[in-house]
Amino acid sequence: MEKKLYRAVGQPIPKKDAMQLLLGKPAYLDDVTPKNCLVVKVLRSPHAHALIEEIKTDVAMKVPGIECIFTYKDVPQERFTHAGQTFPEPSPYDRLILDQRVRYVGDAVAIVAGADEACVDKAMRLIRVKYQVLEPVLDFHTAKDNPVLVHPEDNWVAPCPVGADNRRNLCATDCEQDGDVETVLAECDYVVDRVYHTKACQQAMMETFRTYTEMDVFGRLHVISSTQIIFHLRRILSHALGIPKSRIRVTKPRIGGGFGAKQTAVAEVYPAFVTLKTGKPAKIIYTRQECQIAGSPRHEMEIRVRVGADKSGKIRAMDVYTLSNTGAYGDHGPTTVGLSGHKSIPLYTAGLEAFRFRYDVVYTNKQAAGAYRGYGATQGIFAVESAVNELAEQLGMDPVAIREMNMVREGMIMPAYYNEPASACALDRCMERCKELFDWDAQYPVRDMGNGKVRAAGVAMAMQGSCISAVDIGSATVTLGDDGYLLSIGAADMGTGCDTILSQMVAECMECEVDEVSVASVDTDTSPYDSGSYASSTTYVTGKAVEIACGRLKEQLCSIAAEMMECDADKLYFAGDKVCAKDGSGFVELRDIAYRAQCNNTIAARASATHCSPVSPPPFMVGMVEIELDRETGSVEVVDYTAVVDCGTPINPNLARVQTEGGLVQGIGMTLFEDVTYSKEGRILEDTLMQYRLPTRLDMGHLRVEFEQSYEPTGPFGAKSIGEIVINTPAPAIAHAVRRATGVWHRELPITPEKILMADE
Amino acid sequence: MEIKLNLNGRAVTASAAPDTMLIDFLREQGCLSVKRGYETSNCGLCTVMMDGKPILSCSTLAARADGHEVYTLEGLQAEAEEFASFVANQGADQCGFCNPGFVMNTIALLRENPDPTDDEIRAFLSGNLCRCSGYESQLRGIRAYLDSRK
Numbered sequence: 001m002e003k004k005l006y007r008a009v010g011q012p013i014p015k016k017d018a019m020q021l022l023l024g025k026p027a028y029l030d031d032v033t034p035k036n037c038l039v040v041k042v043l044r045s046p047h048a049h050a051l052i053e054e055i056k057t058d059v060a061m062k063v064p065g066i067e068c069i070f071t072y073k074d075v076p077q078e079r080f081t082h083a084g085q086t087f088p089e090p091s092p093y094d095r096l097i098l099d100q101r102v103r104y105v106g107d108a109v110a111i112v113a114g115a116d117e118a119c120v121d122k123a124m125r126l127i128r129v130k131y132q133v134l135e136p137v138l139d140f141h142t143a144k145d146n147p148v149l150v151h152p153e154d155n156w157v158a159p160c161p162v163g164a165d166n167r168r169n170l171c172a173t174d175c176e177q178d179g180d181v182e183t184v185l186a187e188c189d190y191v192v193d194r195v196y197h198t199k200a201c202q203q204a205m206m207e208t209f210r211t212y213t214e215m216d217v218f219g220r221l222h223v224i225s226s227t228q229i230i231f232h233l234r235r236i237l238s239h240a241l242g243i244p245k246s247r248i249r250v251t252k253p254r255i256g257g258g259f260g261a262k263q264t265a266v267a268e269v270y271p272a273f274v275t276l277k278t279g280k281p282a283k284i285i286y287t288r289q290e291c292q293i294a295g296s297p298r299h300e301m302e303i304r305v306r307v308g309a310d311k312s313g314k315i316r317a318m319d320v321y322t323l324s325n326t327g328a329y330g331d332h333g334p335t336t337v338g339l340s341g342h343k344s345i346p347l348y349t350a351g352l353e354a355f356r357f358r359y360d361v362v363y364t365n366k367q368a369a370g371a372y373r374g375y376g377a378t379q380g381i382f383a384v385e386s387a388v389n390e391l392a393e394q395l396g397m398d399p400v401a402i403r404e405m406n407m408v409r410e411g412m413i414m415p416a417y418y419n420e421p422a423s424a425c426a427l428d429r430c431m432e433r434c435k436e437l438f439d440w441d442a443q444y445p446v447r448d449m450g451n452g453k454v455r456a457a458g459v460a461m462a463m464q465g466s467c468i469s470a471v472d473i474g475s476a477t478v479t480l481g482d483d484g485y486l487l488s489i490g491a492a493d494m495g496t497g498c499d500t501i502l503s504q505m506v507a508e509c510m511e512c513e514v515d516e517v518s519v520a521s522v523d524t525d526t527s528p529y530d531s532g533s534y535a536s537s538t539t540y541v542t543g544k545a546v547e548i549a550c551g552r553l554k555e556q557l558c559s560i561a562a563e564m565m566e567c568d569a570d571k572l573y574f575a576g577d578k579v580c581a582k583d584g585s586g587f588v589e590l591r592d593i594a595y596r597a598q599c600n601n602t603i604a605a606r607a608s609a610t611h612c613s614p615v616s617p618p619p620f621m622v623g624m625v626e627i628e629l630d631r632e633t634g635s636v637e638v639v640d641y642t643a644v645v646d647c648g649t650p651i652n653p654n655l656a657r658v659q660t661e662g663g664l665v666q667g668i669g670m671t672l673f674e675d676v677t678y679s680k681e682g683r684i685l686e687d688t689l690m691q692y693r694l695p696t697r698l699d700m701g702h703l704r705v706e707f708e709q710s711y712e713p714t715g716p717f718g719a720k721s722i723g724e725i726v727i728n729t730p731a732p733a734i735a736h737a738v739r740r741a742t743g744v745w746h747r748e749l750p751i752t753p754e755k756i757l758m759a760d761e
Numbered sequence: 762m763e764i765k766l767n768l769n770g771r772a773v774t775a776s777a778a779p780d781t782m783l784i785d786f787l788r789e790q791g792c793l794s795v796k797r798g799y800e801t802s803n804c805g806l807c808t809v810m811m812d813g814k815p816i817l818s819c820s821t822l823a824a825r826a827d828g829h830e831v832y833t834l835e836g837l838q839a840e841a842e843e844f845a846s847f848v849a850n851q852g853a854d855q856c857g858f859c860n861p862g863f864v865m866n867t868i869a870l871l872r873e874n875p876d877p878t879d880d881e882i883r884a885f886l887s888g889n890l891c892r893c894s895g896y897e898s899q900l901r902g903i904r905a906y907l908d909s910r911k
């Protein structure tokens with residue numbers, strides 16, 4: 001492994017916006033957009049499936065202050081998707097801004113805009129809707145080929161061949177295999193065959209969905225939104241509203257968390273439609289309840305894993321079938337499911353002779369799912385890692401040993417991962433280090449604490465990607481200013497620190513201080529194109545674009561210096577604060593190049609680069625957990641969580657660590673508390689954060705995070721990704737520990753005290 | 762109705778509807794650090810000081826502040842700056858949306874207990890949710906600040 005010495009890369013510096021955020025300066029959408037605008041709200045369906053027979057708004061319109069009320073009769077009839085994905089989107093075009101058919105409790109029925117919240121609330125109560133209530137599809141097991149169709153409409157379109165068929169309630173389907181999985185499984189000495197179930201967990205970012213829209217002086221629609229995807233959003237709105245993309249400008253302020261939620265245009269169409277129709281500025285701010293019932297949560301999945309091994313513990317075959325519930329609309333439906341196999345099976349590449357991965361993604365009359373950190377990998381890894389733990393138990397093998405025997409190692413080709421190579425893989429070292437840090441051999445045996453409590457341990461591995469290979473685009477423009485550099489990117493910093501991390505790369509390349517790098521705000525008019533902040537791609541893809549742009553900028557600066565020194569640019573080299581002649585005959589200071597760039601000059605002191613990677617190198621990690629389980633109450637306390645992560649080169653170890661800790665705690669929440677259940681009519685019961693309980697600082701024990709570096713040759717400075725993988729180990733590791741403590745395998749999340757007690761009896 | 766209060770050290774008189782919540786009143790007064798996370802008063806994002814005690818402004822009527830002294834983070838910048846840089850050094854600020862409430866409650870904690878243990882910090886701040894950081898870095902920041910004073 002190469003270990004290089006860097007000046008800015010690898011430094012644990014604070015985020016560039018840290019002090020402003022900590023001191024509470026106005027930075028978020030509602031802080032920085034005008035108060036004087038229309039308040040927009042959405043009237044929502046009380047039924048899981050119904051047709052609007054009649055909708056009367058005349059009385060509501062008379063409420064003083066009401067500007068407009070829109071129903072399905074007022075909106076364009078071209079279907080589109082809310083999913084923020086590269087065009088053509090794999091997600092079906094199955095939405096209208098408002099539809100006559102409502103498909104889940106919470107689906108949009110009318111848009112109401114008025115001078116203030118009070119009048120809008122009043123008007124919403126006065127809208128009279130007559131529904132023809134229809135039978136809903138609520139059980140995702142029976143959704144496929146159900147006589148009740150969620151999307152019977154003729155203008156439903158799937159722009160990509162993902163196996164979607166609205167006449168079968170199918171959002172996507174596929175099967176892929178390598179080798180003959182049935183034959184190899186039949187030869188195996190041990191086969192574990194289990195079904196696992198994960199729920200539609202909420203990102204629950206602290207800042208709810210929100211958007212402000214106005215017409216600018218050029219008569220264009222200016223959208224300011226708390227979004228991860230400014231460019232996709234521009235296109236989605238263009239499709240939804242039926243206006244050219246060039247008539248839309250999207251900008252974003254600081255974002256109060258996203259975790260993938262804001263990779264879907266959940267709220268934007270409503271105020272945008274109001275502003276387009278009225279010419280007036282408008283704002284929508286989702287309540288927490290709206291986020292819970294009409295957001296873009298994780299896809300509920302049921303995953304059947306068959307894994308076979310020989311007597312020695314060598315894993316020879318794996319068969320994964322995923323049934324994914326996309327809910328009422330297919331946002332991210334065809335893509336999330338892929339990760340449930342592609343980011344789980346390859347962990348066991350070493351001796352794998354055959355694998356098969358099949359899936360169905362079905363429509364139901366439940367809340368539409370979306371993108372949530374981990375994006376299907378989280379669900380798949382819970383299933384596969386749990387199955388491997390069950391297999392180890394059957395074999396009587398140490399679960400660490402079975403992994404050491406079967407895990408993917410550097411240099412291997414991963415057939416279940418598009419035949420991509422594990423070009424940088426420190427998974428083996430992660431396991432070794434984690435085992436040592438956690439003291440696995442001492443912690444693994446179940447310990448009775450003598451007070452009705454038992455301590456037990458569990459383990460899991462994980463991987464993710466670093467982009468969508470051959471799709472995601474990252475771009476960067478770097479400009480030499482009067483002093484210092486300006487970095488312009490289209491990726492959205494949602495608190496993860498990408499503005500800072502990418503500035504560190506500029507500082508590294510341009511041999512300056514990070515403080516000398518400013519980051520331009522993100523704007524579809526001025527930022528270079530970027531797919532957006534998702535798929536763990538910002539550091540890996542946009543970071544590489546930054547590195548390339550800096551290389552080009554150095555050449556530009558040498559050219560300007562060459563004119564000043566009256567020599568050829570190839571006789572010069574860039575040396576940070578100056579450009580020097582290679583033969584030592586002279587130099588010009590960067591400061592003077594900056595001045596020269598502004599006077600009698602035809603060479604731009606600016607360079608851009610656009611990058612896309614043909615591969616998506618996986619980061620890897622190992623997590624080990626120690627729990628204390630109370631046999632009387634069934635409650636589980638996480639005592640110690642130890643994680644060792646291989647994200648290639650951590651560009652900013654502090655931020656990488658906090659990403660890891662944040663992801664672990666979200667994962668712990670998903671495993672132990674965060675539940676989503678429906679009434680038999682199809683209403684979500686956990687619609688506030690009283691019922692949908694998030695982890696507090698009392699719910700987690702000690703977290704220990706370390707990094708085992710690898711060097712990814714295609715990444716900037718050897719970096720891979722970190723943002724998503726970190727949520728993937730808690731569920732299987734904790735389920736494993738609970739099994740050790742209670743003797744029961746919990747194959748459905750969350751593992752609540754009730755379930756632990758009930759299962760015990 | 763008319764509300765008279767001392768806001769961040771200045772006398773303020775303003776009118777507000779009787780059902781106005783303190784959070785909305787304060788934001789109307791330009792105190793934009795005060796954030797709403799949930800409607801169910803269990804996230805701590807809207808924490809402000811009333812008569813020196815931390816309260817949740819999302820579940821307090823503005824009328825209740827009449828005749829009282831209210832401080833938001835805008836009025837406690839110097840006190841916050843003392844430890845905020847230690848939190849920043851850990852990268853704990855993340856998206857930042859929970860930061861004002863967290864910082865306000867940390868101020869309250871340090872006023873009440875200038876040398877808290879880790880468990881005391883966790884307990885005092887347990888009502889301040891954060892979805893980004895996983896909490897450990899916030900704790901490390903406060904710990905580093907406390908240690909720097911020893």
Ligand code: FES
Binds near residue numbers: 859860
């Ligand atoms: S920093 Fe984002 S919620 Fe705490």
